[in-house]
Amino acid sequence: MDTLAVILAGGQSRRMGRDKGTLPFDGVPLLEATARKYQGVFDAAAVSVDRPGRYPGLGLPELPDQRRGAGPLAGLEAAFTLTDARTVFLTAVDLPFADADLARRLVELRGNADVCIIRRGQGGREPTFAVYGRSCLPHITACLDAGERAFRAFFPLVEVRQVAEAELPGWDLDRVLLNVNRPEDYRRALDLLHQGAAGL
Structure with missing residues (x-):
């Protein structure tokens, strides 16, 4: 298989207070809405979960964590x-509001690098909307074996293609990369969704 889309859905959603994957969004649970975006975009799609059977009936293969509680x-x-x-x-x-066309563009921009990641104007990177090559695996494993769970510990070990915002014209990155961690974030996302629907 060449490219697999993997949706991270194994977190505990502590700040949200409920499972983020089950939040209603555009008429369906958020995980289902996300899964629909990526089915047929790459060779396959799967969902990363903390335990088997967390989201029955989704219709995507599950990839259970091999290290419980060790994060993305x-x-x-x-x-x-x-x-x-x-x-x-x-x-x-x-x-x-993640965009499958932007995901495809990152795959194109990766070139021969191990990782392709967006770097925002303020210097922040987006590791959970990024492309990773299999060459990353031994370095990921080494970091986790050493107790390092953060992407920032792994990135210095590999070649990273950092894509500046200016290289991505036509995408509203503030919207595409809006992260729904807390109830107020979810309310904002719903407001943006309704505003978009009203503008149609």
Whole structure:
């Protein structure tokens, strides 16, 4: 398999107070809305979960964490360990306006780098909307074995293609990368969704 889209949905949603994947969004649970975006975009799509059977009936293969409670980096490790994908496009369930066309563009921009990631104007990077090559796997595993769970510990070990905002004309990155972590974030996302529907 060349490219696999993996939706991270194994978190505990503590700040939200309920499972983010089940939040209603545009008439369906947020995880289902996200899954629909990526089905048919790459060679396959799957959902990263903390335990098997967390989202029955979704219709996507599950990739259970091999290291419980170790965060998104462990989800990426499981994606490579449990599949034969050469490339993983990693996205989070809590990005309700994530754009599959932008995901494809990042895959194109990766070139020969191990990672392709967006770098925002203020210097922040978006590791849970990014592209990773299989060459990353031994470095991910080494970091996790050493107790390092943050992407920032892993990035210095690989070649990272950082895509500046200016390279992505036509995308409203504030909207596309809006992260729904807290109830107020969810309310904002719903407001933006309704505003968009009203403008049609």
